Amino acid sequence: MNVKDTVIVLGIVSLMSLFSNVLGTKANIVESIPGLLILAAIALIGMMASKYLPGGIPAAAYVVTIGCIMTIPGFPGSDIVNLYVKKVGFLALCTPILAYAGVAIGKDLDAFAKSGWRICLLAIVVFVGTYIASAIIAQAILKYLGQI
Amino acid sequence: MKNIKLHAIILALIIVAELIGTHTITIGIGRIVLLPMLFALLLGILTTPKFLNLSSQKEMVDASSLISVTLMLLMARYGTLVGPTLPKILAASPALILQEFGNLGTVLLGVPFAVYLGLKRETIGAAHSIAREPNVALIGEKFGLDSSEGRGVMGVYIAGTVFGTIFFGIMASVAASTLPIHPYALAMAAGVGSASMMSAALGSLVAMYPDMADQLAAFGAASNMLSGLDGLYMSVWLGLPMTEWLYKKFYKIKYGVEPKEGEEA
Numbered sequence: 001m002n003v004k005d006t007v008i009v010l011g012i013v014s015l016m017s018l019f020s021n022v023l024g025t026k027a028n029i030v031e032s033i034p035g036l037l038i039l040a041a042i043a044l045i046g047m048m049a050s051k052y053l054p055g056g057i058p059a060a061a062y063v064v065t066i067g068c069i070m071t072i073p074g075f076p077g078s079d080i081v082n083l084y085v086k087k088v089g090f091l092a093l094c095t096p097i098l099a100y101a102g103v104a105i106g107k108d109l110d111a112f113a114k115s116g117w118r119i120c121l122l123a124i125v126v127f128v129g130t131y132i133a134s135a136i137i138a139q140a141i142l143k144y145l146g147q148i
Numbered sequence: 149m150k151n152i153k154l155h156a157i158i159l160a161l162i163i164v165a166e167l168i169g170t171h172t173i174t175i176g177i178g179r180i181v182l183l184p185m186l187f188a189l190l191l192g193i194l195t196t197p198k199f200l201n202l203s204s205q206k207e208m209v210d211a212s213s214l215i216s217v218t219l220m221l222l223m224a225r226y227g228t229l230v231g232p233t234l235p236k237i238l239a240a241s242p243a244l245i246l247q248e249f250g251n252l253g254t255v256l257l258g259v260p261f262a263v264y265l266g267l268k269r270e271t272i273g274a275a276h277s278i279a280r281e282p283n284v285a286l287i288g289e290k291f292g293l294d295s296s297e298g299r300g301v302m303g304v305y306i307a308g309t310v311f312g313t314i315f316f317g318i319m320a321s322v323a324a325s326t327l328p329i330h331p332y333a334l335a336m337a338a339g340v341g342s343a344s345m346m347s348a349a350l351g352s353l354v355a356m357y358p359d360m361a362d363q364l365a366a367f368g369a370a371s372n373m374l375s376g377l378d379g380l381y382m383s384v385w386l387g388l389p390m391t392e393w394l395y396k397k398f399y400k401i402k403y404g405v406e407p408k409e410g411e412e413a
Contacts, residue, residue: 001217009217012155016162017221023166024184042227043220057384059216060223060285064380067227072234085228092166093222094185094281097215099161101302102192103154103203104212104294109193112299115413118265119303122274124315125261126254126304127340130278131319131349132327133253134337134371139329141243148330 006047010040016096017088025089035084039093042067154207161191178314178348186310212294219285226281226376233373240370247336247371248378254278255390262300263398268411273300276391279308280341282380286388296412313348316340320349324356331357335364339371341379346372 001009014036021032046063069075071082105112142148165188173180192211195202203211230237258275267274273291277283279301284293291297316338324334331353338349350368354361399407 006217009214010221013214013218013221016155016158019159020162020166020184023163024169036221039221039224039228042224043217046224047217047220058286058289059220060282060289061380061384063220063223064227064230064282067224068231068234068377069227071228071231073232075231078231081228082232085225088225090222090225090229091183091185093225094183095162095165095188096158097218097222098185099158099165099188099192100211100215100218101293102161102189103157103195104208104215105189105193105302106196106198106203107205107208107212108294108299109196109198111296111412112303115267115270115299116303118262118267118413119270119274119300120307122258122262122265122267122271122300123279123304123307123311126258126275126278127308127312127315128319129254129257130251130340131316131337132250132323133256134247134250134340135323135327135329135333137250138243138247138333138336141246142330142333145241145243147241147243148332 003048006044010044013096014040016099017093020095021088021092024092024095025087027087027089031087035086035088038081038084039067039088042070151207151210154203154210157195157203157207158192158211161188161195164191175314178317180310181313181344183309186306189306212292215293216285216288219281219288222281223285230373230376234377236370237373237377240374243333244336244367244371244374247333248374248382250337251277251340251375251379251382252386252390255387255394259391259394260398263395263402265413267300267413268399268407269296269409270300270303270413271395272388272391273297273302274304275300276387277379277383278340278342279304280379281305282341283383283387286380286383290388296410299412308342308345312342312345316345317348317352321352321356324353331360331364332367335367336371338368339373339375341372341375343372 047059049062050059165184171182262271287301
């Protein structure tokens with residue numbers, strides 16, 4: 001996707017997110033717009049960085065990092081950025097993504113039906129694995145530090 | 149991209165999904181959470197040829213080419229959620245920071261189990277992390293969400309979104325009553341990068357140890373913020389490479405041959 005197409009797609013997605021945000025978080029249209037524009041700009045910069053900078057770092061990593069830096073307390077303008085992006089609900093941004101995903105999944109429905117139950121079982125193991133491994137490490141360190 | 153019909157369908161899906169709103173079903177000590185995003189997904193599937201046939205092949209292909217860009221807007225918001233908490237994160241104790249590597253426990257336990265179940269490349273998406281938003285974005289970018297890997301990460305993401313709260317609530321109380329692990333450690337482990345899962349696990353712990361409530365809540369919240377910061381980087385540089393490596397090993401043990409690219413179960 002070239003820069004122009006990316007900008008257009010970001011524009012469309014931002015518009016979709018405007019609807020989900022207004023309906024989902026009861027924010028009004030006017031106060032949702034600056035936040036969405038800021039987020040779209042961060043996304044664009046991150047995607048361009050991933051495309052043109054060496055190192056093969058994924059766009060997602062650039063985008064999260066830029067968003068993070070811009071809202072660290074004390075960073076120039078962080079108060080304003082924070083004020084506006086706060087008007088955009090995190091869950092409201094998920095709705096358009098999963099709507100597109102739903103339509104896209106339609107073409108792989110058979111594959112999903114075939115592997116779905118196994119992935120659900122695996123999800124349980126994945127959750128248990130994260131939780132127990134983290135707890136064991138925390139236990140060992142806290143013990144070593146004498147905090148428990 | 150210039151598929152007006154697709155965007156019109158999506159807009160309709162969003163409006164209906166948001167109007168349905170959030171529904172929670174309380175079961176015992178936990179809750180099942182049905183968010184608008186889940187309705188958007190299900191309604192989206194309903195528009196495809198097998199059902200209502202509103203979206204044709206063209207819409208389905210166009211939609212999948214757009215998903216990775218749509219995820220970037222969410223990742224921008226994600227970053228802005230982490231930024232304001234950064235000063236607190238940097239003050240965290242070594243125990244909090246090191247337990248983050250426990251997130252790699254999903255790989256060690258998940259990959260062998262996935263291969264045992266007969267999953268192929270779905271394993272890479274499903275077992276490399278606990279599949280929260282940054283992990284979905286990463287897999288979407290690298291493989292596309294309509295790939296085998298994408299199906300894996302989406303499956304765990306959806307399962308976590310719907311059942312994560314109830315599951316973490318139960319898991320924390322079972323762990324607290326059966327394992328010789330201090331409640332502080334269990335509270336730190338609760339921060340896996342999802343506020344709702346963390347709150348559920350913490351809720352169970354606080355109910356069992358009310359006199360430690362404040363400390364438990366502080367550890368849980370701090371660990372969750374940390375996971376928010378390191379979750380993506382951990383996946384990019386540790387989780388994914390480890391998953392690929394382990395997948396090859398276990399695949400070879402089970403099938404006796406090297407795995408093929410893009411293979412599905």
